[in-house]
Amino acid sequence: xxxxxxxTVPVYGKSLELCQMSREIASxxxxxxxxxxxxxxxGLRDIxxxxxxxxxxxxxxxxxxxxxxxxxxxxxxxxxxxxIMIRNLNSYCTGLxxxxxxxxxxxxxxRKEVKSFRKYFxxxxxxxxxxx
Numbered sequence: 129x130x131x132x133x134x135x136t137v138p139v140y141g142k143s144l145e146l147c148q149m150s151r152e153i154a155s156x157x158x159x160x161x162x163x164x165x166x167x168x169x170x171g172l173r174d175i176x177x178x179x180x181x182x183x184x185x186x187x188x189x190x191x192x193x194x195x196x197x198x199x200x201x202x203x204x205x206x207x208x209x210x211x212i213m214i215r216n217l218n219s220y221c222t223g224l225x226x227x228x229x230x231x232x233x234x235x236x237x238x239r240k241e242v243k244s245f246r247k248y249f250x251x252x253x254x255x256x257x258x259x260x
Contacts, residue, residue: 134192139252142245143188149241150184176223183213207253217242
């Protein structure tokens with residue numbers, strides 16, 4: 129079975145946009161501007177920024193894995209994992225607000241991007257059923 133070109137999969141492109149937005153938000157809110165070292169930080173804001181980055185990076189990887197697999201359980205496992213990461217991203221936004229950030233408009237931008245991605249994700253998840 130030939131692999132799809134990921135550039136033709138709308139949810140994949142949308143996941144890359146979410147990833148970019150997450151990187152920008154994490155960089156903005158982090159006290160540690162070296163994003164590669166966020167995991168070493170003990171500050172709550174840096175820990176949340178690292179979690180945002182990690183989940184946002186994993187989403188396109190999971191989409192790619194599902195698109196390249198012919199195994200129904202792999203596809204469903206990836207879709208389930210992405211659903212968890214979407215919920216996590218929304219929780220991280222709440223965590224940033226509870227940590228006292230003043231620039232809530234940036235958090236709301238990330239929430240809006242997550243909501244937009246979720247629409248693409250739901251359509252894609254349904255299409256996975258038809259691919260099997």
